Every structure is written in C-alpha cells, then in structure tokens.
Amino acid sequence: MPLSHLQGAIVEVQPLRGKAKHLRLLILAVGGLGYEVLLTQRTAQALPAAGEMTQVFVHLAVRDDRLELFGFGSRAERDFFRLLMGVSGWGPGGLGFVGCFGLAGSDRGDRGGNTRVLSLTPGVGTKTAERLALELKTKLADWREGTGGVATVPTDVELTLLALGYTAAEVTQALAAVSPQIPPRAEIEDWLKAAIAWLSKS
Secondary structure (H helix, E strand, O other): OOOOEEEEEEEEEEEOOHHHOOEEEEEEEEOOEEEEEEEEHHHHHOOOOOOOEEEEEEEEEEOOOOEEEEEEOOHHHHHHHHHHHOOOOOHHHHHHHHHHHOOHHHHHHHOOOOHHHHHOOOOOOHHHHHHHHHHHHHHHHHHHHHHOOOOOOOHHHHHHHHHOOOOHHHHHHHHHHHHHHOOOOOOHHHHHHHHHHHHHHO
C-alpha cells in the first residue's frame, strides 16, 4: 500500500557522507518503530528539535536489495519528486534537484531546456542534463496543467525575509506553509504579506 505521510517524534537527524552528502537522514519514531527517511538539507533545516513531533510527506522507493523512504515538507514537493522519478535516467537522484532548487527550480530547469541548471544537481553531468531537459519539459507542462500551476517562490522573497532577520529555517517553514494558498503568478508582495503573517503567529 502506498505511503502518504508519517507523523511521529524526531529521534535524530544525521548528515550523510560521500556522494549523498547533500542529503540528511531523519530517524522518526512512529508507533514504536523507527523509520529512516532521506531528506534534503533544506527540508531537514525546517524540522523542529529532536523529541518534537513532526509530519513528513513520503515516497517509498522499492529497490532490488532494499526499500528507501524519501521525505518532503509538503505534498507538492513529494508529488514533484515523483514526477522527476518518471524521467528516464533520473530515479531517486531527483531528490538532489528538489534539494537544490525546490519547486521554484522546476521553472528554471524547464525554461528553454536549461541544461546548466540541471547540471548543478548532484550526480548530473552535462550530457545527462541535456537529455533530461527534453523529457522534463514535457512532463512539467503536463504536471502544471493537471495541478493548475505551481506557486513558485521568487528568490527576492527569500532574500527579503532573511534581510528582515528571520533565520533560513524560519523562512523555509513559512514559505512551505503559505505556498498552497498562493496563486501560481502571485506578486512578491503577496508572498511577503502571507509569510510575515504566518511568522508573526508562530
């Protein structure tokens, strides 16, 4: 049965080494079991402290020799990751793209077949990026049409919030929380008002 999300207490978050050093391993205690969930560094930074309760949206990847859980801060990111896994040659490495750019990166990676953006993803070379750009362009267009568009976060919004004194973790949490309410082509002011209102209540 497919998994949608896990809710439990954070045991610890560990850094990964080697080729996957851009990822983090979350140990989440759920119903007496400890689940190992791979996260992007950005998602991990938005988590509360060890011992606190949290919820992560997950995707279960079945390999020949093991099962792997990938975790995300929002359903939209999880669904975007599933789309990336459907692009041949990408597989679970799509987590690197989500980690580097988030949903906002889908526009940058798709616009004009931007192979430079894709090649910045860990484990993706120039030749692979060229092929992925072609396949990804069509898949992203279909995905946006099916979801009514993606509310992408303008970079200026993140920079402005950081300049106002909020931490990177607070900014990530706020933007993840308000993004479902933001129209796909919203102005920067709309993002800032929503994020600051959320931060003032938290």
